[in-house]
Amino acid sequence: MIWLNWRQFRLQALVAAVVLALIAVYLLHLGGDIRDAHDAYRSGCGNPGDCAQAKSQFQSTYQNTLLFLAAGLGLLPVVIGAFWGAPLIARELETGTHRLVWNQSVTRRRWLLGRMAFVGLAAMLLTGLASLLLTWAASPYDQVAGDRFGTVEFGARNIAPLGYAVLAFTLGTVIGLLVRRTLPAMAITGVVFLVLQFAVPNLVRPHLMPPEKTTLPMTAETINQARNLGSITGAPVIGGLEVPGAPDAWISEISPMRTADGRTLSETAFNACLNTPPETGAGGTFGDAAVCLAKLNLHVDIRYQPSDRYWAFQLSETALYVALSGILIAFGLRRIRRA
Template sequence: MIWLSWRQFRLQACVAAVTLALFAAYLLYLGTDIRDAHASALTRCGRGGDCGQIMNQFQSGYQNTLLLLAAGLGLALALIGAFWGAPLVAREFEAGTHRLVWNQSVTRRRWFASRLAFTVLAGAITAGAAGALLTWAAAPVDEAAGNRFSTVLFGSRDLVPAAYAVFAVVFGAVVGLLVRRTLPAMAITLVGFLAFQFFVPNVIRSHLMAPQRTTLAMTAEAVNQARNLGNFSGDAVIGGITVPGRPDAWVSRTSPLLTADGDPLEKSAFNACLDDPPKTDTRGTFGDTAACLGGLGLHLEVDYHPGGRYWAFQWRETGLYLLLSGLLTAFGLWRVRRGPS
């Protein structure tokens, strides 16, 4: 079965090897360039320049490139599930070749397990190597930016890409086992995996560990350090808050702006500061609006995870995906044994 699996998978393996080699060559170039730019930025800092501005310029110069690479890796994982996992079993059923194997001494479960194990291993190695290369290349920028918990970046660094690939292949194989047609199985796998990749970081990830909670006074200075004010509904909310003394912390939940009594700020008062604040010539991102809100005695309740929890989240999310992959594999082994010939 191993030799048969290799014979059927060798084209995909060759394509993956060539793609990974090209990706590695580009990341080696990019990583070297990033390290040269980082060393130059540190030198300018040591000469008495504005270090904060210098490091911001350094990270902004590579931010978009690294974001595109992270998003591209996420899409590649979805394609691994669709093009490696989904046809793995569906193509055999569609062509009827599964009957030839089942009429030999190979059992259905052994057939399914051997086909799945070979492809899962290939996917984990490919994704793990790509994630490790991207992690190495982006390390100086990630350190300067302090945003390793970012939704897109977190999923392209260190351990989790390999676990995502394992889940993508297993999910695709099980979908193919149930649908038994290659193209529908590929489409379902692609859409389902991408939906799951959106659901986990936005709904599940923050609950993998209990957050810490703090209260932040919303002075004019604190408001000016935020990234955005308000939303489409006109609610009294503020976004892009950092926890003082913990710039690398992941803020997972932010309450609306609260008054001294703990009640949400009225929309009318919030919009008055946004649309027609008193003229105070306050400088900063939001200027007079920040001064107006800062004078209302407001505060926020913030849930956050310290930056030191990064590796704990990596291990827990890796474990979550491997657990789900194991459950899907068990279901597939049960289904292939109970399913029709």
């Protein structure tokens, strides 16, 4: 079985090894550059003003590159599921070559488990090493940016990609077993896993652990520290805040601006401050608008996850994907008896 699996998988293994080698060369080079830039950033922190400028320059230099790489690593499980998982059994059933094995002493279940274990371990090895390299390369940037819980970044660091790879491969294999046609199985696998990659971070991840809650007064200083104010609908919303004392926390929900009695600020009052605030000559990102809103005695309610829960979330989400993979494997073992 091992020899047969290797013979059937050797071309994919060779391609994966070449791709991994290219990834390693690039990320090792990038990691060295980031560390040199990080040292330069640290040396430029003589005073708070210079430090803020050096930090902004450091982040802007590598932000888009690392975001692109994280998105690319996020697509790797999709490729594994569609090109390794989906054809694994579907091609055998489509061409009829499975009968040659089933007429030997190998049982159907053992054949399925052997095929999945061999290629599945290769998928985990490829994804795990790529994730390790990207995590190492981006480590200085992540320490400065404090955005480890970012939707794209979280799934491309540490152990979470292993869970994604296992589920994508298992999902592709089972879909191939059900569809029995290679190309449709590949297409369905890609679509389904992309939907999962969108749904889990946005709909499941925020509820893996109960969030902490706090209330943040909307002072002019706090408003000026935000990244955005208002929306295209005119709602009294603010985004990009930080939890006092927990700058690396993952904020999962920010309420609209509320008055002292807990009511949502009216859009009329909000837009009046945003569009035509009294002129005070105030500085800052939002200037006079921030001063105008601060005089209304507003606050927002925040739900957040402390940064020290990062590894708990990594383990929980990985365990979720592994559990789903186990369910799919059990289903596949039952289904193979009727294939």
